[in-house]
Structure formats: structure tokens, C-alpha cells
Amino acid sequence: MSDSSRRAFLIGSGSAAIAVAGVAAAGPAQALRGARRSAPAHVEIPPFDGQILMYVKDARRGDIAVLVGDREIVVRDRRAVARFINAARG
Numbered sequence: 001m002s003d004s005s006r007r008a009f010l011i012g013s014g015s016a017a018i019a020v021a022g023v024a025a026a027g028p029a030q031a032l033r034g035a036r037r038s039a040p041a042h043v044e045i046p047p048f049d050g051q052i053l054m055y056v057k058d059a060r061r062g063d064i065a066v067l068v069g070d071r072e073i074v075v076r077d078r079r080a081v082a083r084f085i086n087a088a089r090g
Contacts, residue, residue, distance in 0.1 A: 056081050 062078030
């Protein structure tokens with residue numbers, strides 16, 4: 001599958017399905033409580049124009065793929081992956 005068709009698939013169906021399934025399984029309030037519980041008190045967010053799509057590429061290793069434009073950057077953050085998995089489980 002080419003990068004552009006893979007990205008279109010992820011954007012068009014995968015990310016929406018995962019978000020809907022996670023919220024439906026846990027309920028919106030519970031999903032938000034889990035996200036708030038693990039968020040730091042203050043985080044400085046730098047300015048950014050555009051869209052960023054992220055997905056867990058390898059949960060065991062803690063790899064997150066960050067898609068920006070036509071680039072894919074892999075970031076290793078085991079804590080973030082654990083928070084995503086816990087939020088998805090509810």
C-alpha cells in the first residue's frame with residue numbers, strides 16, 4: 001500500500017473508528033477522566049499550523065508514528081503508548 005493511500009485510509013476510517021470505539025466502550029466522561037488523570041498540570045504547546053496524525057506503530061516497543069505532510073517520524077514514548085492503551089480500554 002502506498003504512503004498516500006495508507007494515510008488516506010488511516011485518516012478516513014481508522015482513526016475515526018478507533019476514537020468512536022474507545023469512547024463508546026468507555027463512555028465519554030470516563031475516557032476524559034482517564035486523559036485528565038495522566039496529563040501534566042502545565043504543558044507549553046508550541047505554535048503549529050497544519051494537521052498531525054499519530055498512531056501507535058508498535059505498542060510493545062512504545063513506538064508512535066507521527067505523520068506530518070508527506071513525512072513519517074517515529075517517536076518512542078512508552079508512557080504515552082500506555083496512556084493511549086489505557087484510555088482505549090476505558
